[in-house]
Amino acid sequence: MAKDWEWDETLYADSAPHYAVGRMPYPPSLADAIRKELSLDGRGRLLDVGCGPGSLSLLLAPMFETAVGVDADRDMIIQASRRASETNATNVRWRQLRAEDLPADLGGFRVVTFAQSFHWMDQALVARRLRDMLDPSGAWVHVHATTHRGMPGVDPLPHPRPPWDRIDELVARYLGPVRRAGRSLLPTGTRAGEEEIMRQAGFTGPSRIEVSGNQIVDRGVDDIVSVVFSLSSSTPHLFAADLPTFETDLRRLLMQTSDNGRFSERTREIAVVVWRP
Template sequence: MSEWTWDESLYAGSAAHYPVGRMAYPKALGVGLRDELGLDGQGRLLDVGCGPGSLTLLLAPYFATVVGVDADADMLAVAAGRASDAGIGNAEWHQSRAEELPGELGVFQVVTFAQSFHWMDQPLVAARIRGMLAPGGRWVQVRATTHRGLDGPDELPRPRPPWDAIDALVARYLGPVRRAGQGVRLNGALPDEEEIMKAAGYEGPDRLIVGGDEIEDRTVEQLVASVFSLSSSAPHLFGTRLPDFEAELRELLTSTADHGRFAERRREIETVIWH
């Protein structure tokens, strides 16, 4: 089986589901980065692999301009709509793969990656971004799992989502190997990101950890959207069987929910900061 390579269908059909199904980054993440980086409403932010703007818009109040870059046009359309709905006027959106940067976007005080760097040619992107950072600029990588919460035996106000059963249902339709675009994402050792960053000339890292342990109320609709927000279960992967899969997923969730609702304990968010 050939190694996975990026293609345009990676998140096809997922954009509208992403902001519904993923748990929002907490305000504490924005405040923590503001304090850690000394943000004062000036300067420029570049958010690479911005998706529907979840981190871009959270940080928009702390910069004069924020620029979101993503390869998926639908993700950018959702991001632009969310910015408009929120009255955020200092955001710009550009369709591009990270490997195609700098693309005449200019220089930035902060460049962020939120749950996106693992999809990229990491040594190439690390080198290109370094040339886009202003003197004293920072690279910020947000590591988080926002589509689902923590497993555990502790009792919550409502039942936890049946994630094992959801995973089994996806595997029954799509097979046991995780899909990714037109191929599959093979399991294996992940690259050593610290080695990659140091080889590219960065110093650090510093770490900031926020959140975790809060209890999140989740609805059936949010859980359905969460499943479709994943590259491994993006809507296009099901083809003509999509209505059947969604019907089974909804039946599973409805039968295990408490009046249509679940509870999950949120995971902590780790932010890695390079100079």
């Protein structure tokens, strides 16, 4: 990540409704694997940091007495709250705040989870603060997943795969060749070096588990459009006045690839890394 990159509130601006629609859901087998690894029994509290629209929070909440999802983006919290109401998830509450502002009087937790979010944070600071919030026998769980696109391949599927390379080219034509992220650019990508940071913060481990993918998912044009707008590198606000034209070009490209507007992908494997305080 560029040394001068700083988080700002536009990182996922306008993307929350698209995130909830475009991203593939986490499979129930992920919850089963975490339950088994951590011997979860319905007791304790869960904290999901960078919860987005609640995708992981709502999947894991039934395994705890209560759960809290926090996210810096107000619209993500609105989406998460709406989804919780739709699924009658009554043991989850939501807070709009940055991870760097924890503990924020939230108390202690049995498990803290991150999914596709830790790389956006001041990792060393967040790791230190969350270690103090974890029960001594608790766990930090980092879910490494790619839910916006499936595995590449040439094997036959029910429908064509989305033309991701051409979609990337189209985005670059509008936004430039260097990845966008909020008001800044990410010429070298997001942060790495998690293991060193975790050890410096006093965590031990990690243990690792893998959740198999390879499930076939069918998706429509609207789903793929939402995928693109769910990404920090192509959130709707980045296109400014060009947004309608870009969306028209994107939909045209998709219909050129699949004349019935349907696409298929194989889901990717999910890696879960568990650290102990």
